[in-house]
Amino acid sequence: MATLVLTVVGSAIGGPIGGAIGAALGQRIDNALFAPKSREGARLKELDVQISSYGSQLPAHFGTMRVAGTVIWATDLVERRAKSGGGKGRPSTVNFTYSVSMAVALSSRPIVRVGRIWADGNLLRGAAGDLKVETQLRIYTGHEDQAPDPLMASAEGPENCPAHRGIAYALFEDLQLADFGNRIPSLTFELFERDSDVPVAEIFHVATGGAVTGESAQTMRGFALAGSTARAPLALLEESFSMECRVRGGVLCISDAPILPVPADPIISVHSENNVAFEKPRQTIEPASRLPHIMTLRYYDRERDFQTSLQRSARGRFSAIERSIELPAVLDAAVAKQLVENRLLDMQSRRHIWRGDIIENGAQFCCGDHFVDETGGIWQIIEIERRFGSTQITARASVKHSDQIESTASPGRLVSSPDVSVGETRIVVVELPAAGLTDPGKPGIAVFAAGTSAGWRRAALSLGNAGAQTDIGSTAQPATIGTTIDPLPPHVPHLIDEGSSLRVQMLNISMDIANRSGSPLDEDAPIVWLSGEFIRYGNCEDLGHGIYRFSRLLRGCFGLDDSIVPHPASAPFVLISPESARLIDERTFGTGDDVQVEALGLGDVSPAKASARIKAHAITPIAPVHGALRWTADGGLLARWVRRSRIDNGWKDGVDQVMAEEREHYRVMLFVDDSPIGEWIVDTPQFSLGSSQSLEMALAEAGHIRAEIRQLGRFAQSAPLVLFLP
Known part of the structure; x- marks a missing residue:
């Protein structure tokens, strides 16, 4: 744009020559305004995706690096x-x-x-x-x-x-x-070539096969040496770390750039030689507009898991040029900040150039040496041309580097991947009751697994069969497992236990259960398994450190009244969740069978084992309730009860429970003084014995009379409902 505008302006003022001058000036302005940002050194490639191309270069790594x-x-x-x-x-x-x-x-x-x-x-x-x-x-x-x-x-x-x-x-x-x-x-590796920092001078020595020697007090955490030759990365190191190179005895030596004032020899200017006049020493200054006013350094930050970081330095507003350095080194933020500050200071200060002819007087100056001119300025030699009695040198101004690390540099915030141990596997085998509106047709067995540490994810499962273990895949999502701290006394099954509470220590403190305040009769009331008993709770309180207190308990859920027993401390506890239940469908188990399960996780030395004896909860009818046994007016006997179903379709007023069995059948047995006197099969929830039968059996003169009613199912019969005659 500037080229076009200034060409037109120049042509209008000075004709063709003016147009050419305007075009040249406009081109320089365009280059300054629209030129892309320059880049120095090798690209940061250590965190790229790993490759498998033939002929790809494998860098040499020093110190600690993260590589793909x-x-x-x-x-x-x-x-x-x-x-x-x-x-x-x-x-x-x-x-x-x-x-x-x-x-x-x-x-x-x-x-x-x-x-x-x-x-x-x-x-x-x-x-x-x-x-x-x-x-x-x-x-x-x-x-x-x-x-x-x-x-x-x-x-x-x-x-x-x-x-x-x-x-x-x-x-x-x-x-x-x-x-x-x-x-x-995509894999990346934390690589340790050594456990200490890397001296910068060592990288020069190794990369050149010993051709470059010297000493340097500067170090870095790590460095990746790559490229077709060692020249580009070493030149970048020399400039980034403000180092100096000198030739001594035909060997290139490096050293740290000194902090001024430095020992410097005075020089004597010469104005002629063999009747040939020389120009006086002169100083030139490169235009500031050609130098960057912003310098950025990209590097690998150790404090951010070796992710690429950036430090920035800005000085003045004299140009629109920005320069970026990509240094494949691991640095601390403070060191990187100091490097970029010194680099920008070097570029802006060393635009002062000194040229002149001097007499060495046996001093034998070399490139890299410092001298003091006639005005007291300190310069560093970058070029030397020797004649018979004089020497022409070109030097640049020596820069005063700071030896103080910038304290305000910050690496930024790191969102790192959590490093938590896997821990050991713990499993619990739970026999499930019937769930949903369908008849499972067989006992339901589930394995709940978790780890002693938050890093546990899964384990391989095997099922015991005739003395051998059969692989059945892996566990489900981590379950919420713990052990009780307090003993829990028994309670009647059909009333909410308002007096007892239960404290549970979770397997690891990362397990989280939502606080709750409500009723165990709520539709969304959670269910826990406690050493064979299913319990709904209304209240849950987080006590901290992986300990929870549960209260308002409804005991013996799913009609499993006989599971309500005193539970000691350290009893196993599982929060029932479909996502964490690994159902065992590989075999069909019958009543009395033993289920043996083993699990082996990443952190296990030996398999975790658990077992359960099948009681067939899912296919066994539930005992009737609300029974009554009495004499009739004519001297007969009458028993009534209410049927329960092992399939729960919810609480619906005016609607009977789903019939889970093929038909409604009950076995009624009468006992006199613990001796059976008769057995009947009925298909309604009542049983009557006429007066004639009662008289024939002499029940009126009998001792203690009781009745046991069992519901008959397709696979088993329920536990008895026991009724006593008043």
Whole structure:
């Protein structure tokens, strides 16, 4: 735009020559205004997605870094099928899981160890070395005694499998991909080439094969050395860390830039040589508009889990140029801030250039040396041209660097992936009552599992069968499991227990139960399982530290009156939730069968075991209630009761409960002094014995008379309703 405008203006004023001058001036303005931001040094690539391209470069890492690595070997995805459910007309479910084995090269230098590993940004391996996902991990540090990996050797053949000596790599065997959408995740590794900081001078020495020597007090946390040659990254290091290079005895030496004042030799200017006059020493200043007024430094921040961070420095408003440096180094925020401040100060101060001819007087100046001119200014030599008796030098102004770290630099806030241990697995086998409006037709068995730490996610399950264990897949979502702190006395089943309360210590403090204040008769009242008894609670209070108090209890739910027993302290507790229940459909169990289940999680040394003896709650009718036994006016006997159903369709006034059995049948037994005297089958909720039958059985003269009524079902009969004759 400026080129076009100034060309027209110049042509109007000065003709063609003026137009050319205007065009040149406009082009310079356009370049200054619209030029893209310049970039220095190598790109920050250590956190890119790992690649597997042939010929891709593997950087040499120093210190502590977070790297993505390069896949150097991998298998195809391995598919596994697991069938669950089925039988008795129920459809079976086939679950597919996938895994992969692969090797990821991390560094072209030997390392000490690997710390944390991230997969898609979430921790796959914690700082303590605990794996969060099911896999086997082997780390090869890249030393000269490194042996081939046995899995790679078996897959490729020993003669085709190198040991990859000199290359540090990680091998995953059977990495389960269910947590990553059945795809290979993007991995990054916390790499330790050493446990201390890295001297900057060491990187120069190693990268050049010893061609560059020197000493430096400056260090960094880590550095990635990559590129077709060592020149670009080393030049970036030299400028970023304000270092100086000198040639001594034909060897390039580096050192830290001194903090002024520095020892500097005075010079003597020469004005002629062999009757040839020289110009006087002169100073030039590069226009400030050509220099950046904003400098940014991008680096890896150790305090932010090695994520890319940025520090910025601004000085004045004399140009529109911004410059960015991408330094593949791990730094603290304060150090990075100091580097970018010094770098911008260097660029703006060293635009002062000194040129002149001097007499060395045996001083033998070299590039990098400092001298004091006739006005007292301190300069650093950047070019030398020697003649017979004089020397022409070009120097730039020496810059005073600060040795104080900027205290206001901040790395920013880190939202890190939580590193919590997996813990050990705990499981509880619970026999469930019938749920919903359908007859299950078989006992319902569920496994509830959780871990002793918040990092637990799942465990592999196996079911005991004839002395052997059969794999049945994995657990459901983590359950809410605990143990009681207080004993719980028994209570009548059909009244709310207002006097007792129950304190429970959860398995780990991350388990959360919502506070509640209400009635156990509410439709949404939660259900807990306590050592075989199902209880609804109305109130729940969080006492802190993973302890909860439950009160307003409705005991013996689902008609399981005989489960109301005294519960001691340390009794197992489970909050019943469909999401955390792993139903066992692989086998059909009958009354009296023992269910043996084992679970093995990532943090388990040995399997967690649990068992239960089947009582067939889901298919056993519930005992009748509200019974009465009395004499009739004519001397007969009459018993009445109310039927209950094992299938609950809710509380509906004027509507009877659903008939869960094929038909309504009851077995009535009469006892006199504990001796049975008769048994009858009736199909209505009442039983009558006429006066003639009563007289024939001599019931009027009998002792204690009682009746037991059992509801008959398709698979079993209920517990008895016991009635006594007044």
